[in-house]
Amino acid sequence: MNTQIVDWPDRLFETLKRGGIRQVGYVPDAGHSRLIERCRADADIRDVVLSTEEEGVALAAGAWLGGERAALLMQSSGLGNCVNMLSLARTCRFPLLMLITMRGEWEEFNPWQVPMGSIVEPVLELCEAEIYRVSTAGEVEAAAERALQHVFGDERIGAVILSQQLIGRKVWTK
Amino acid sequence: MSERLERRAAMATLLVDRGDDLLVVPGLGSTTYDLAALGDDPRNFYLWGAMGGAAMVGLGLALAQPQKRVAVITGDGEMLMGMGSLATIGIQRPGNLAVIVFDNGVYGETGMQPSHTHSGVDLVEVARACGFAACLEVGDEAALRDVGARLKTLHETLFARVLIAANEPPRVLPERDGVALKGRFRAALGLKA
Numbered sequence: 001m002n003t004q005i006v007d008w009p010d011r012l013f014e015t016l017k018r019g020g021i022r023q024v025g026y027v028p029d030a031g032h033s034r035l036i037e038r039c040r041a042d043a044d045i046r047d048v049v050l051s052t053e054e055e056g057v058a059l060a061a062g063a064w065l066g067g068e069r070a071a072l073l074m075q076s077s078g079l080g081n082c083v084n085m086l087s088l089a090r091t092c093r094f095p096l097l098m099l100i101t102m103r104g105e106w107e108e109f110n111p112w113q114v115p116m117g118s119i120v121e122p123v124l125e126l127c128e129a130e131i132y133r134v135s136t137a138g139e140v141e142a143a144a145e146r147a148l149q150h151v152f153g154d155e156r157i158g159a160v161i162l163s164q165q166l167i168g169r170k171v172w173t174k
Numbered sequence: 175m176s177e178r179l180e181r182r183a184a185m186a187t188l189l190v191d192r193g194d195d196l197l198v199v200p201g202l203g204s205t206t207y208d209l210a211a212l213g214d215d216p217r218n219f220y221l222w223g224a225m226g227g228a229a230m231v232g233l234g235l236a237l238a239q240p241q242k243r244v245a246v247i248t249g250d251g252e253m254l255m256g257m258g259s260l261a262t263i264g265i266q267r268p269g270n271l272a273v274i275v276f277d278n279g280v281y282g283e284t285g286m287q288p289s290h291t292h293s294g295v296d297l298v299e300v301a302r303a304c305g306f307a308a309c310l311e312v313g314d315e316a317a318l319r320d321v322g323a324r325l326k327t328l329h330e331t332l333f334a335r336v337l338i339a340a341n342e343p344p345r346v347l348p349e350r351d352g353v354a355l356k357g358r359f360r361a362a363l364g365l366k367a
Binding site for chain 2: 063064065087088
């Protein structure tokens with residue numbers, strides 16, 4: 001395990017709370033584990049574990065139809081599962097806040113993560129998403145705040161990309 | 175095998191006197207046309223795409239609006255594409271959500287090719303295994319009226335498979351501007367359009 005003190009997930013959680021997020025959809029992910037834990041423990045946030053990330057795009061659309069703000073947590077590989085469903089957000093201009101932990105870009109051990117990881121940003125650009133890339137812990141909060149403002153204020157798609165450099169390399173030998 | 179139900183009449187029976195607090199999300203294709211054929215309503219959120227997403231739109235909406243009732247009414251092909259969402263809904267179990275599948279065993283929009291349900295995949299059993307509280311097989315008028323009545327006092331996560339005849343009534347095409355559909359739906363709930 002990484003022994004250094006990692007507090008950016010807690011600050012990210014507080015930012016989501018201040019931003020009025022009430023539903024959080026996620027596919028379990030190591031990089032998001034602390035944030036998921038915080039969401040699950042919060043009585044005012046409905047945590048919705050998904051079987052595939054595209055479900056979360058539809059969940060967020062339904063939440064907004066009903067007047068609630070949702071966030072979607074995923075790993076870079078999950079973006080590929082979302083591509084057609086993003087048409088829902090684009091066609092109807094549903095606000096969609098995605099928090100994406102990166103794999104396949106920095107000290108990646110598993111080459112199977114590279115193909116999708118390497119095209120996350122071009123895919124997001126093609127899908128008209130605003131990208132907020134974060135490489136250090138100190139940038140997380142401000143990036144999330146800007147993304148929240150853009151997504152829910154302008155009813156657009158925004159993606160906070162949490163780089164692998166920030167998250168740290170996955171430990172393969174336990 | 176008994177005569178299968180006609181889809182337009184089935185939609186009418188389900189939604190007769192629907193009330194102001196029933197929100198309806200149909201799937202892309204025939205169920206959107208069936209819903210539009212009953213007459214337009216701002217509390218309908220017609221899907222023209224997002225295949226596999228209808229049930230999850232319903233979940234997000236049901237969680238956000240616990241005082242309203244939400245009916246997702248979609249086809250077997252659309253439900254099959256989002257079958258994992260039955261597992262997702264099955265562990266959330268909002269009591270104000272019904273997922274109703276008009277099952278004709280074919281992909282009507284694309285030329286009547288047989289779907290998995292045609293070969294025996296049983297969506298009622300899938301929903302039951304996923305933890306839906308009420309799982310109903312609807313093969314006749316009486317059972318259909320029962321689902322309509324349950325929708326009026328919905329209090330448990332409900333799944334129903336309605337056996338529908340494989341035919342295509344004339345298409346009734348509702349508004350397809352997604353921004354307009356979203357705005358009027360939210361306005362009908364008193365939210366900023």
